Amino acid sequence: MTEKNEFLYPQKWLSKASTGDRVASELRMQIIAGLIESDAILSENKLAAEFNVSRSPIREALKILAAENLIRLERMGAVVIGLTEKDIEEIYDVRLLIESFVFERLIKIDTSNLVTELSKILEMMKIAIKYKDADEFSLQDVLFHETIIRAINHSYIRMIWDNTKPVMEAFILLSMRSRIEEKYDDFNRILENHELYIEAIKTKKRELMIKSLHQNFDDVQGKVDDLWISQQTLSKGVEKSD
Amino acid sequence: MTEKNEFLYPQKWLSKASTGDRVASELRMQIIAGLIESDAILSENKLAAEFNVSRSPIREALKILAAENLIRLERMGAVVIGLTEKDIEEIYDVRLLIESFVFERLIKIDTSNLVTELSKILEMMKIAIKYKDADEFSLQDVLFHETIIRAINHSYIRMIWDNTKPVMEAFILLSMRSRIEEKYDDFNRILENHELYIEAIKTKKRELMIKSLHQNFDDVQGKVDDLWISQQTLSKGVEKSD
DNA sequence: TCAAGTATACTTGTATACAAGTATTATAAA
DNA sequence: TTTATAATACTTGTATACAAGTATACTTGA
Numbered sequence: 226m227t228e229k230n231e232f233l234y235p236q237k238w239l240s241k242a243s244t245g246d247r248v249a250s251e252l253r254m255q256i257i258a259g260l261i262e263s264d265a266i267l268s269e270n271k272l273a274a275e276f277n278v279s280r281s282p283i284r285e286a287l288k289i290l291a292a293e294n295l296i297r298l299e300r301m302g303a304v305v306i307g308l309t310e311k312d313i314e315e316i317y318d319v320r321l322l323i324e325s326f327v328f329e330r331l332i333k334i335d336t337s338n339l340v341t342e343l344s345k346i347l348e349m350m351k352i353a354i355k356y357k358d359a360d361e362f363s364l365q366d367v368l369f370h371e372t373i374i375r376a377i378n379h380s381y382i383r384m385i386w387d388n389t390k391p392v393m394e395a396f397i398l399l400s401m402r403s404r405i406e407e408k409y410d411d412f413n414r415i416l417e418n419h420e421l422y423i424e425a426i427k428t429k430k431r432e433l434m435i436k437s438l439h440q441n442f443d444d445v446q447g448k449v450d451d452l453w454i455s456q457q458t459l460s461k462g463v464e465k466s467d
Numbered sequence: 468m469t470e471k472n473e474f475l476y477p478q479k480w481l482s483k484a485s486t487g488d489r490v491a492s493e494l495r496m497q498i499i500a501g502l503i504e505s506d507a508i509l510s511e512n513k514l515a516a517e518f519n520v521s522r523s524p525i526r527e528a529l530k531i532l533a534a535e536n537l538i539r540l541e542r543m544g545a546v547v548i549g550l551t552e553k554d555i556e557e558i559y560d561v562r563l564l565i566e567s568f569v570f571e572r573l574i575k576i577d578t579s580n581l582v583t584e585l586s587k588i589l590e591m592m593k594i595a596i597k598y599k600d601a602d603e604f605s606l607q608d609v610l611f612h613e614t615i616i617r618a619i620n621h622s623y624i625r626m627i628w629d630n631t632k633p634v635m636e637a638f639i640l641l642s643m644r645s646r647i648e649e650k651y652d653d654f655n656r657i658l659e660n661h662e663l664y665i666e667a668i669k670t671k672k673r674e675l676m677i678k679s680l681h682q683n684f685d686d687v688q689g690k691v692d693d694l695w696i697s698q699q700t701l702s703k704g705v706e707k708s709d
Numbered sequence: 710t711c712a713a714g715t716a717t718a719c720t721t722g723t724a725t726a727c728a729a730g731t732a733t734t735a736t737a738a739a
Numbered sequence: 740t741t742t743a744t745a746a747t748a749c750t751t752g753t754a755t756a757c758a759a760g761t762a763t764a765c766t767t768g769a
Contacts, residue, residue, distance in 0.1 A: 243722070243723090244722080245722090269750080269751070273724095278723075279723055279724040280723095280725085280751095281722075281725090282722080282724095288530065292626075300730090300751075301732070301749085301750050301751075312622060312623070315621055315624070318623065319623045322568055326564055379560070380536050380553075380554060380557055381536070381554070381561045382560070382561070384534075384535075384536055384630060384631075385561070385627055388534075388627070388630055389623065485752070486752080486753070487752090487753095511721070512719085512720080512721095515754095520753075520754085521755070522754080522755085523752075523755090524752080524754095526722095540721095542721075543719085543761065544721090
């Protein structure tokens with residue numbers, strides 16, 4: 226048995242989370258990072274032993290991951306589905322879909338407070354880059370989009386966001402970590418893109434928003450390659466758990 | 468304590484469901500039907516006693532309902548949010564959104580099998596009406612849309628469906644039950660509308676689909692009024708659980 | 710009557726126990 | 740060697756036990 230003292234998921238983001246949430250966050254990262262391979266079978270008992278907790282929070286975690294389509298709950302054990310390139314594309318389909326919807330609503334309301342809020346987040350992102358803090362950058366990046374989505378006060382759009390957020394966050398986190406050192410310039414492009422997004426919301430120009438969203442997506446396409454590479458790196462020297 | 472021998476949710480739909488799923492289904496119906504009022508506080512222990520099960524499946528059920536935004540999990544007790552008219556509108560926003568997306572994908576693929584499948588479901592719906600079986604009709608109605616959505620094989624669109632389906636199913640169920648007796652003619656309109664939808668998929672004509680979707684939504688607007696009326700009827704003579 | 714403080718009866722989160730069912734493995738027979 | 744059967748070691752689902760924390764209500768003092 227291997228004692229794990231290091232976590233992929235930033236523990237400080239889990240200040241008041243339950244054990245189940247913590248386990249879910251960590252397993253999610255391990256699955257998306259490829260440390261736990263697809264088709265692997267997870268047993269509640271083994272996981273409980275591994276994380277040094279009881280089966281209750283493990284069950285909770287598995288339910289969460291199943292809802293996120295990262296695993297499949299079967300009779301005997303939970304089968305890891307993992308995150309394919311197709312999944313990433315699909316997540317961005319959904320983001321494109323809901324953010325477009327949100328934008329149409331934003332056009333009809335006063336967005337000055339939102340723009341202020343977004344500007345603040347953007348500045349935080351700049352600081353994060355300055356100090357090469359990939360985690361903080363990812364946090365703010367996700368928060369940026371969450372802030373936009375929450376602005377229209379739509380329970381079910383927010384529900385969709387809540388369901389896709391964890392996977393997206395984990396994915397962005399891994400992607401940014403692998404890029405912060407080598408591909409430093411990428412981040413300026415991301416910043417510019419977010420500035421464009423704010424501008425679109427401020428001026429309520431649909432074309433700008435579409436442009437920004439698509440650029441963001443194109444940017445992600447690159448992230449995918451990077452992540453797959455980083456997965457291989459991460460997987461090296463890690464014993465298989467079968 | 469009141470012993471409940473009758474359930475709002477059709478038990479035969481839960482053939483291989485866990486106790487937690489059963490409890491969730493029943494609580495969902497009671498909340499949407501208004502038997503459990505908004506702002507009511509649900510305690511795990513009380514629910515466990517009421518349903519004659521342990522806290523484990525109750526916890527599972529509450530997690531499910533929280534994900535559906537029907538309740539809010541707080542420190543002390545789960546607070547019932549309930550389903551407002553705004554929620555119904557929002558659910559249909561989402562349906563409009565994802566079914567439009569799905570249609571764009573359907574245009575690009577061979578839909579002959581899908582059309583056959585949908586025709587079969589439509590015939591089932593007709594039989595259900597013939598025998599005034601509101602439950603069966605609702606089941607097929609929901610299945611109709613689920614079949615369309617599943618046809619494009621998109622994990623994350625399906626995820627959105629999975630998350631909104633239970634609430635929508637419960638809502639449609641209650642609505643149809645209240646209408647099957649008095650507003651019999653409504654059902655023919657619904658059938659025609661579904662025929663239009665099939666035609667849209669067959670001919671891949673966008674306008675037809677939009678028309679059908681909007682008619683469906685207008686139809687739902689009427690459902691809302693009916694449901695609120697049926698809620699008051701249902702609520703009569705039911706003691707409050709505070 | 711009112712205020713403060715303490716005791717009590719709740720709440721959830723986690724751990725453990727038990728039961729029912731399934732896959733695997735070993736054993737025995739042909 | 741192969742097949743059938745039985746035993747065993749797993750699996751999850753549910754029930755129960757325990758611990759930590761919170762709100763409420765009561766008691767005690769003025």
